Amino acid sequence: MESRAFELIAAEQARQNNNIELIASENFVSENVMRAVGSCLTNKYAEGYPTERTSGKTGRYYGGCEVVDQLEEYCCDKWREVFSTDYHVNVQPHAGSSANLAAYFSVLKPGDTILSMDLNNGGHLTHGSAVNFSGKLFNMVFYSVTENGFIDYDDIEKKAAEYRPQLILAGASAYSRIIDFKRIGAIAKAYGAYFMVDMAHIAGLVAAGMHPSPFGIADIVTTTTHKTLRGTRGGMIFCRPELAKKVDAGIFPGTQGGPLMHAIAGKAVTAEEACAPAFKEYIAQVLKNTRAMCDTFISLGYDIVTGGTDNHLFLIDFTRTHPTLSGKDVQNELDRHGITLNKNCVPGEKRSPAQASGVRIGCAAMTTKGWKEEDAVACAKRIHEIITALAAK
Ligand SMILES: Cc1ncc(COP(=O)(O)O)c(C=O)c1O
Incomplete structure (x- = not known):
């Protein structure tokens, strides 16, 4: 069968083969990740969570989930292993943006104040842009960078004291230096704010032990799986165990319907690869x-x-x-x-x-x-x- 779609896929494959790719948020996944994402898992509806996950109450809303239940549990366990953490993890976010949306909704109400990194200086759209849900739903205030472009930690403290945010966010799309999670976490604690880290860009470095880890410091950690983690396109949310129910509800039924089980299969393979030496x-x-x-x-x-x-x-x-x-x-x-x-x-x-x-x-x-x-x-x-x-x- 002739297919225009497959012609275009071949053209994109040629582009990816021939070009030098320097976009900092892109990567090339393995054949195994491709196999998982292109598998029969795309056929399965599995709204809800594996039954054991939340005291057996929530469960799935469809039958036939005995295999995907095991897959999702396995995926979660493997990601905890990648980051050596006992945090709860939700692997259902369709993307980094969906992870951030659900994370905010899990602990905040519309109108609450979020203190995040100025977008012009490296923050992401979902960190408070006026054209994004984050800027429309929340009262966003921003910390800046110094003249040389380093995060201005004194400014975070000053703004926390001035605006008393409900949540302080660390993490960026375009920042080339180590982020001092301990210091920002201490400021959040001192002012009674939740501390959230969006480690989308540096998650692979954290997994490899080559950037300080936010685990044990942040209340909530969101990430994408497709940048330095070199996995399937998608998102994840980690949180302290006491926030598990809120975070799970933030994803389903809060902001998403059925999970993309083929993407969760891809995330499981990605985690296996990230655990390898x-x-x-x-x-x-x-x-x-x-x-x-x-x-x-x-x-x-x-x-x-x-x-x-x-x-x-x-x-x-x-x-x-x-x-x-x-x-x-x-x-x-x-x-x-x-x-x-x-x-x-x-x-x-x-x-x-x-x-x-x-x-x-x-x-x-x-x-x-x-x-x-x-x-x-x-x-x-x-x-x-x-x-x-x-x-x-
Ligand atoms: C720090 C950060 N968070 C979130 C996202 C959003 O991820 P997605 O494009 O998967 O929605 C990005 C994407 O570039 C990012 O850099």
Whole structure:
């Protein structure tokens, strides 16, 4: 049977094979993750939770769930093993955004105050953007970064004292440094706020022990499974055991219907892979490659937000070095050369987010393709040539 859809899938496969992929939130999953996500599990309705999970009361709303019950329990156990935690986990969120929506609803009411990281400085849409449910439903207040782009912990304390938020949120989409969860957690405790960490970007580093863990500090931890964790597209929520019922109710029936059991199968395979020793080696190589690439840009005279990186990404700020170029110009030009990345706002941004004055670069995906430090250095030099030619036009 001829299928336009499969023609397009083949075209996208070719694009993924040929391009250099530097989008910090992307990765390439294993064949086994693909097999799980493309399996018969997509056929099964399983609204609710495995029966044992919540004192036997909730259960599933459909018959025939004896296998998926075991799969979901196994998936949860495996993720607790990945993060060496006894936190409760809900593996049903369809995405990181759905995880955040349900997490907020589990402990907050509309109109409550959330203190989160300023979106222009690295926060995510679901951390309070005016065009997102978070900004429409909650009273959002933001902490800032210092002039150099580091999280301003004193500002968190100041804003917590001033606004008395019900929840303080840590975590970002574009922040290249270690986040001090202990310090933010202590501020949340002092002001009686819930402490939530959205570790979507750095979850793979946390799993590998290469970023401090939020477990034991945060009340709620949300994540995606498809960035540095290198798994199927999806979300998860972890919480202290005493919040389990609220978090589960926040997902179902609060914000979702039937879980995507094929995605849960994919998450289980992802967890198996994250437990294997090879995953630690992978994350260690991601960090080496990112550092090598970032250092090359520094030696070529570029300004890097915060002056460097501790994780899988970094941000280049063109404001001083290439004032006529926007992040969008650079993104488009690199696209023409088969290099994929995204424009990004920088601290003190003067342009609109649609233009931006910087780009975000991540090495998680290309490390999966086998990159070593010399490949990262060569790519930085190639990008420099392309940017130099573009600026001279
Ligand atoms: C920190 C953070 N949280 C949440 C999300 C949302 O994840 P999703 O795109 O799966 O909804 C992202 C996505 O980039 C993110 O960076």
